[in-house]
Structure formats: structure tokens, C-alpha cells
Amino acid sequence: MIRPGTIAEAWHVLQAIPEFDQRRSLAQLQDRLPAGALVLIAEVDGQPVGCKLGYGAEDGTLYSWLGGVLPAHRKTGLAQQLLDSQEAWARAHGFTSITVKSMNRYPAMLRLLIRNGYQIRLVEQVGDPAKERIHFAKPLS
Incomplete structure (x- = not known):
């Protein structure tokens, strides 16, 4: 089940994802996410097991930040399901596109996107291909 959640719930999920080497405090998440930000929780048997965080960017797109x-x-x-719910939320809130960044070291995420x-819009070359940041965008119709 996918449902709206709290930043604290998302933070607990993110702490248990081994691929994330940059651990953020709950306060850092709260500082980054403005009021009205998207916080989705994937739940199995009443327990949060996934999340998706996003917020409106300066250019009017929904920036899918972390999940x-x-x-x-x-x-x-x-x-x-999280991606589908994010897109539905973005449409319902008047966003016309979604942007997201990922890296080569997350191949499952790249395939999902x-x-x-x-669509790939930009690749930030940093020397180590695993750490290159790949910028994606999707128009919502």
C-alpha cells in the first residue's frame, strides 16, 4: 500500500537503505523539505518499507529528491507503485513535469526511470563513472 506519510517515517526507511552512503539527520530532511512537500510511504503489513520524497523546484517542476x-x-x-503515486500526486498538484537525478551505481533506478x-537531460561527468549524476525529466500529460 502506498500512502501519504511523515518525514520521520521516511527518515526511518532511508536509514535502513544500505546503498545510501550519505546519512542525513531527521533535522536535515525537515530543513530541505518545504511545507506541502510530497512524502509517500510504501507499507507492507503495517510497516513502512519504502518512501519517496519530492518538492516543487524553482522552475515549476516537481523535483523527485530521495526515495x-x-x-x-x-x-x-x-x-x-511509488513512482506511479508520485506522478499522480504531481498531476493533481498542477505540476507539468518531474525531474530527478540518479547515478550509474543505481542501475535498477535507471531502468525504472x-x-x-x-529522458536523460544531462550527465555530470565527475571522473568516476559510478558517481556520475544523471539528470532525468518527464513531462506529465
């Missing part, structure tokens, strides 16, 4: 699914619950369709019509 993930706990390893034990991957390949169950939850990431797709491309499979769902997100």
Missing part, C-alpha cells in the same frame, strides 16, 4: 525500498521488499513492484518515460 527507496528496503532490500527485503525489492522486486515486488513497490518502487513502481527509462522504462517509465523519463
Whole structure:
């Protein structure tokens, strides 16, 4: 089940995702997310196991900032459900496009984005291909 959630719930999920090497405090998440930001929680048996955070960017797009699914619950369709819910939320709130950044070291995320019509707009070259930041955008119709 995908539902609106709190920043604290999302923070607990993010702390348990092993790929994230930059740990943020709850206060850092709260500082970054403006009032009215998107906070989605994927829940299984009443427990949060995934999340998606986003907010309106200066250019009027929804910036899909941070999210993930706990390893034990991957390949169950939850990431797709979070993405679908994010797009529906963005449309309902008047956004005409979604932007997101990812990296080569997250191939499952790259495949999910491309499979769902997100287009590569820019690749930030940093020397290490695994750490290159790939910028995606998807217009919402």
C-alpha cells in the first residue's frame, strides 16, 4: 500500500537503505523539505518499507529528491507503485513535469526511470563513472 506519510517515517526507511552512503539527520530532511512537500510511504503489513520524497523546484517542476525500498521488499513492484503515486500526486498538484537525478551505481533506478518515460537531460561527468549524476525529466500529460 502506498500512502501519504511523515518525514520521520521516511527518515526511518532511508536509514535502513544500505546503498545510501550519505546519512542525513531527521533535522536535515525537515530543513530541505518545504511545507506541502510530497512524502509517500510504501507499507507492507503495517510497516513502512519504502518512501519517496519530492518538492516543487524553482522552475515549476516537481523535483523527485530521495526515495527507496528496503532490500527485503525489492522486486515486488513497490518502487513502481511509488513512482506511479508520485506522478499522480504531481498531476493533481498542477505540476507539468518531474525531474530527478540518479547515478550509474543505481542501475535498477535507471531502468525504472527509462522504462517509465523519463529522458536523460544531462550527465555530470565527475571522473568516476559510478558517481556520475544523471539528470532525468518527464513531462506529465
